[in-house]
Structures are given as structure tokens and as C-alpha cells.
Amino acid sequence: MEQIKTNKFKKACNLLADNSCLFRAIIATIFQTITMARAGFRIALLQLKVGANKQQNIENALTKIRSAVTDKGARIVALPECFNSPYGTQHFPAYAEEIPTGETSRSLAAIAKELGIYLIGGTIPERCATDSKLYNTCTVWSPEGALMATYRKIHLFDINIPGGITFRESDVLTGGSDLATVAIEGAKIGIGICYDIRFDELARLYRNQGCDMLIYPGAFNMKTGPLHWELLARGRANDTQSYVATISPARDASAGYVAWGHSMVVDPWAKVVAEANETEDTVVADVNLATVDEVRAQIPIFSQRRTDLYTTNAVEK
Numbered sequence: 001m002e003q004i005k006t007n008k009f010k011k012a013c014n015l016l017a018d019n020s021c022l023f024r025a026i027i028a029t030i031f032q033t034i035t036m037a038r039a040g041f042r043i044a045l046l047q048l049k050v051g052a053n054k055q056q057n058i059e060n061a062l063t064k065i066r067s068a069v070t071d072k073g074a075r076i077v078a079l080p081e082c083f084n085s086p087y088g089t090q091h092f093p094a095y096a097e098e099i100p101t102g103e104t105s106r107s108l109a110a111i112a113k114e115l116g117i118y119l120i121g122g123t124i125p126e127r128c129a130t131d132s133k134l135y136n137t138c139t140v141w142s143p144e145g146a147l148m149a150t151y152r153k154i155h156l157f158d159i160n161i162p163g164g165i166t167f168r169e170s171d172v173l174t175g176g177s178d179l180a181t182v183a184i185e186g187a188k189i190g191i192g193i194c195y196d197i198r199f200d201e202l203a204r205l206y207r208n209q210g211c212d213m214l215i216y217p218g219a220f221n222m223k224t225g226p227l228h229w230e231l232l233a234r235g236r237a238n239d240t241q242s243y244v245a246t247i248s249p250a251r252d253a254s255a256g257y258v259a260w261g262h263s264m265v266v267d268p269w270a271k272v273v274a275e276a277n278e279t280e281d282t283v284v285a286d287v288n289l290a291t292v293d294e295v296r297a298q299i300p301i302f303s304q305r306r307t308d309l310y311t312t313n314a315v316e317k
């Protein structure tokens with residue numbers, strides 16, 4: 001019996017020796033896979049001035065996109081909510097256009113292709129070609145100028161704070177119902193729009209779909225901005241242990257809706273790593289996917305949930 005075992009062991013050793021190159025390659029690959037940290041990319045958030053002239057808004061975005069790529073080395077550029085139109089229900093019908101045939105879509109596709117970048121096209125008022133309904137929609141463009149995804153704001157901004165702010169997007173817009181994720185540079189990115197950031201359920205669904213980063217073009221205001229903008233961005237980063245980017249228009253005190261500004265990138269530790277003030281600006285940050293893996297391994301909340309005590313559709317994994 002012992003003799004048989006010894007022979008088998010010798011045979012196995014001989015096999016390994018015969019294939020030592022292959023064996024070494026396999027071990028090296030396994031080692032590399034275990035130890036290899038994921039890379040990342042540079043992202044630029046454009047906190048743009050937005051006025052009444054749609055053509056000027058688009059031209060300004062194109063100029064700033066070019067500069068974020070050529071001067072700052074961004075691989076992904078993200079624009080704010082409603083970057084081609086003033087933010088307000090009275091403006092949406094006049095500025096709305098079809099996607100991808102409208103002038104804004106065509107400009108974004110062309111610049112993404114010209115610069116060979118990924119472009120998160122903020123949002124524009126969209127008029128749906130089939131039912132003529134209006135949506136607040138984000139488009140994502142590939143380095144080839146192809147439309148990778150569209151996301152229609154799911155949670156419409158309807159609030160009423162007497163003496164503060166009253167807004168009813170649902171007077172003119174229809175809410176979307178589909179999540180949108182894109183795979184970019186080894187990362188999976190989930191898209192939400194502004195008020196959506198208040199709903200942790202959406203962020204958790206994205207996390208459960210494997211997202212490493214959440215991007216929210218948004219335009220908070222002077223009432224809720226100082227109270228909740230950073231809190232929510234850091235909250236969603238902490239809940240999902242993901243990068244979060246929020247991109248606002250620049251503040252214009254003379255506008256009907258005064259945006260808070262403060263576009264920012266938050267890392268999976270929930271730390272703000274780059275932030276604008278309220279003026280027109282470009283925020284640049286290096287997104288490091290190894291940090292996502294590090295936080296999730298070190299604080300493993302997604303495997304520690306007590307779903308025997310509570311249930312939600314969004315958190316179970």
C-alpha cells in the first residue's frame with residue numbers, strides 16, 4: 001500500500017518536472033491574479049455656467065471638455081444636470097430634443113470621438129421620439145462616439161419647503177424606470193440624476209449589480225445644497241463602498257433656480273477627494289479601483305447583513 005502511494009507521488013513529481021515551465025506559468029498567473037491590484041482612470045467633472053442660450057451652453061461644454069482632456073489628462077469627462085438649458089419646468093419643453101438625433105447628442109458624440117474619451121453627458125431635457133413625453137435624461141458616449149447608455153431620472157424632484165423651495169418636475173416630466181450601467185476602463189459605473197441620490201435603494205441596486213462608482217449629474221439648490229449635497233454624496237459612497245461623483249452647474253445668483261455648485265468626487269472611504277466651490281470650474285480626480293476592493297475587503301458589510309432580521313430588495317446579495 002505504502003509502495004503504491006510513494007509511486008503515485010513520484011509520478012506526480014515527474015509530471016510536474018516534465019511540465020515545469022507550464023507549472024511555473026500557472027503558479028505565476030495564480031499569484032498575479034491574487035495580488036494584482038485593479039487600476040483606474042482620471043475623471044474630470046465640469047461645473048459649467050449655464051445660461052439661456054442653448055448653442056452657447058453646448059459650445060461652452062465642448063470647450064471645457066477639450067481642455068479637461070488636453071490640459072488635465074482626463075479619460076472620462078462628466079457634465080452637470082441640465083447643462084444645455086436653464087433648470088426649470090418652464091424651460092424644459094422649449095429646450096427638449098430627441099436622443100440621439102438632437103443637436104446636443106450630435107455634439108457630444110462628435111467630441112467624444114474626436115478626443116477618444118468616455119463622456120457622461122450630464123442631462124438634457126429629452127423629448128421621446130415615440131410618445132413625445134419629456135424626460136430628464138443622461139447620455140453616455142464611448143470613445144468611438146457611440147451612445148453607450150441613456151438614463152432617465154427615476155425620482156422626479158417634487159418638493160415643497162414653505163419659505164424655502166417649491167419645485168415640481170412632475171408637472172412637465174415623466175419619470176424613468178430603468179437603471180443604467182456602463183463598463184469603462186475596468187470599472188462598472190451606475191448612473192443616477194440629482195434627486196435620485198436621496199434614494200439609497202437605487203444606489204444599493206447598483207452596488208448589487210457590481211458597480212464600483214456612481215455618477216450623479218445634479219443641481220441642488222441654496223436651501224438643500226448646504227444641508228444635504230455632501231452628506232448624500234458621502235452617504236451613498238459609504239453605503240455602497242463605491243466612488244461617487246456629483247456634478248452641478250456653476251452657481252448663477254441671477255438665475256430662476258440657483259444651483260449650489262460644489263461638484264465633488266468621494267472615494268469608497270466616504271472621503272471627499274476633490275471638490276469645486278460654487279464658480280465655473282473643472283474638478284479632477286484619479287479613481288483608483290484598488291481602493292474599492294480594499295474598503296470592501298476590510299469592512300465587509302455586504303457579507304455581514306442580518307437578512308434574517310430585516311429584508312429589503314435592494315440590500316440582499
Ligand SMILES: NC(=O)CCC(=O)C(=O)O
Binds near residue numbers: 196219
Ligand atoms: N435637480 C434636482 O433634482 C434637485 C434636487 C435637490 O435639490 C434636492 O434637495 O434633492
